[in-house]
Amino acid sequence: MRSINKTAVLGGGAWGTALALTAARAGRQVTLWARDPNVVSEIRSRQHNPRYLPGITFDEKIEATSDLRDVGSADALLLVTPAQTTRETLRALAEIGSFAVPIVLCAKGIEQSSGKLLSQVLSEELPDAIPAVLSGPSFADDVAKGLPTAVTVACENSDAAEMLAIAMAAPSFRPYASTDVTGAQIGGALKNVLAIACGAVVGRKLGASAQAALTARGFAELTRLGSALGAQNETLTGLSGLGDLVLTCSSTQSRNFRFGIELGEGRKAADLIAEGGKLAEGAHTAKVAVELGRRHDVELPICEVVAAIISGSLSIDKALTTLMSRPLKHEAESGRN
Ligand SMILES: NC(=O)C1=CN([C@@H]2O[C@H](COP(=O)(O)OP(=O)(O)OC[C@H]3O[C@@H](n4cnc5c(N)ncnc54)[C@H](O)[C@@H]3O)[C@@H](O)[C@H]2O)C=CC1
Ligand SMILES: O=C(CO)COP(=O)(O)O
Secondary structure (H helix, E strand, O other), rough: OOOEEEEEOOOOHHHHHHHHHHHHHHOOOEEEEEEOHHHHHHHHOOOOOOOOOOOOEEOOOOOHHHHHHHHOOOEEEEEOOOHHHHHHHHHHOOOOOOOEEEEEEEEOOOOOOOOOEEEHHHHHHHOEEEEEEOOOOOOHHHHHHOOOEEEEEEEEEEEHHHHHHHHHOOOEEEEEOOOHHHHHHHHHHHHHHHHHHHHHHHHOOOOHHHHHHHHHHHHHHHHHHHOOOOOHHHHHHHHHHHHHHHHOOOOOOOEEEEEHHHHHHHOHHHHHHHHOOOOOOHHHHHHHHHHHHHOOOOOHHHHHHHHHHHOOOOOHHHHHHHHOOOOOOOOOOOOEE
């Protein structure tokens, strides 16, 4: 694999911009591709992205473009468009070349239409690419401001994982290399769903004890599904699993958590989605996560009630009764059917 200098980031939203800044701080040459020409012109002319990172201006040099062909010569690409647009973005890339370089999946979700992890979607659309994942506790706003955090960078090829970690390492951004591509995706996808549940508990004023209990039982679900799919325990208890779950299930900075708060306060999911506000990936992943669980004989009761609340078939109060009246069991039970 060639060394990583030229880095392309696809996606001009909050996380794409924050990761472009990080790569520049790490000393990489960065091209940021954004679909929205306004984002491109704001970055080019004023070094900021006010729509997605309001109040943050940057000194780092980032080339912004809305022409996808400009990423063709990158040594590595970071894919940072919403999870459900991953296939579409990859298909657009495939029209330009075969990209036999690392493609780092940074979105957190599972493809709704197929139930596939994003790494599977990548392998189908760009079979020559080297699939990698970057995930962990990292609010775009914090990262863009240079506040410290640590993340997981996973690639089946251990050397490539280490090269990517080095390529993205900056004074306030510490990537840990891993070879567990599946595990690194499960945490990010499920924590968004579980954060909606925790937000609903907060919005309904059910208390901090309920929020902590739900986070812990949510972690049990994340671990069960991850293990069934072959994830390593260290990944699930690490930055991209427990680390990101704790962050997202406890902070109003999280869009998924805030989406849950609004549900808890009585808003309808369909209305929130129709309003097209901030991206809450968990709302798009809940149902497909439950289906994935079923295919692997894994029970995901919290994800199940979140999916039902989002579809409008269950109220928050009924969801609470459903969870509290499940048969009593040993904490160590596997949750496999
Ligand atoms: N914001 C954050 O703190 C973090 C976000 N993520 C993940 O990163 C992914 C992206 O999130 P954000 O950047 O925060 O979202 P965002 O809502 O800030 O930005 C999304 C960007 O994608 C663009 N976009 C939407 N559909 C597109 C399409 N079909 N083709 C090309 N571009 C398209 C939008 O124009 C926008 O620029 C999500 O999966 C999220 O879970 C992961 C870690 C942190
Ligand atoms: O993934 C994130 C932090 O690690 C961002 O969470 P939200 O998408 O809920 O804002």
